[in-house]
Amino acid sequence: MTTILYRPVNQKELDLIEQSGWKKFPPRFVTQPIFYPVTNEEYAIQIARDWNVNAYGAGFVTSFAMSSEYLKKFEIHNVGGKLHNELWVPASELDEFNSNIVGLIEVTKSFYSQDN
Numbered sequence: 001m002t003t004i005l006y007r008p009v010n011q012k013e014l015d016l017i018e019q020s021g022w023k024k025f026p027p028r029f030v031t032q033p034i035f036y037p038v039t040n041e042e043y044a045i046q047i048a049r050d051w052n053v054n055a056y057g058a059g060f061v062t063s064f065a066m067s068s069e070y071l072k073k074f075e076i077h078n079v080g081g082k083l084h085n086e087l088w089v090p091a092s093e094l095d096e097f098n099s100n101i102v103g104l105i106e107v108t109k110s111f112y113s114q115d116n
Contacts, residue, residue, distance in 0.1 A: 002065040002102050005037040005087070006044035010056040014107070017062065022105045024098035028091035035094050036086040037064075039076060041108065043083045049111040061109040065102040 007025065009017065016026035028035055038044050044061040052059025074087040089097050 001068040003068045003071055004063055004065055005039065005071075006041050006108075007037045007062045007064070007105075008044045008047035008052055009060050009062055010052050011058050011060075012056075014060050014062075017105055023101065025094065025105070027094060033091050035089040035091055035097065037089070039085040039087070040083055043085070045109055045111075046083075048109065053111050053113050057113045059111045060107050062105050063108045064105045066097075067100045067102060070100040 013026055017024070020026075025035065038047070041061060041063065044063075048059030048061045071087065074089055076085050077088050078085050
């Protein structure tokens with residue numbers, strides 16, 4: 001059984017995902033100790049559209065399937081409203097997390113600033 005998760009990304013992250021053959025998320029920076037995929041597309045859209053576009057000029061929503069059994073090891077954290085649920089994956093576990101992706105990472109939505 002699999003669970004679909006979502007991850008809002010900027011262009012640089014998307015390029016690195018593409019370079020991986022759409023199979024893994026890039027390593028986190030030292031200042032980013034947590035990788036946080038979100039549990040619903042609506043929340044991912046909010047981040048990609050409202051945050052990534054403002055900060056980077058473009059934002060993308062990716063979706064991917066994960067082993068539901070593997071995901072049980074991570075707590076879901078609500079970080080705001082009813083839709084704002086995230087998994088908190090320690091950056092040190094990202095390689096293992098990536099190896100539990102089922103299939104490929106896909107882009108479901110793209111947003112660009114009006115200036116582009």
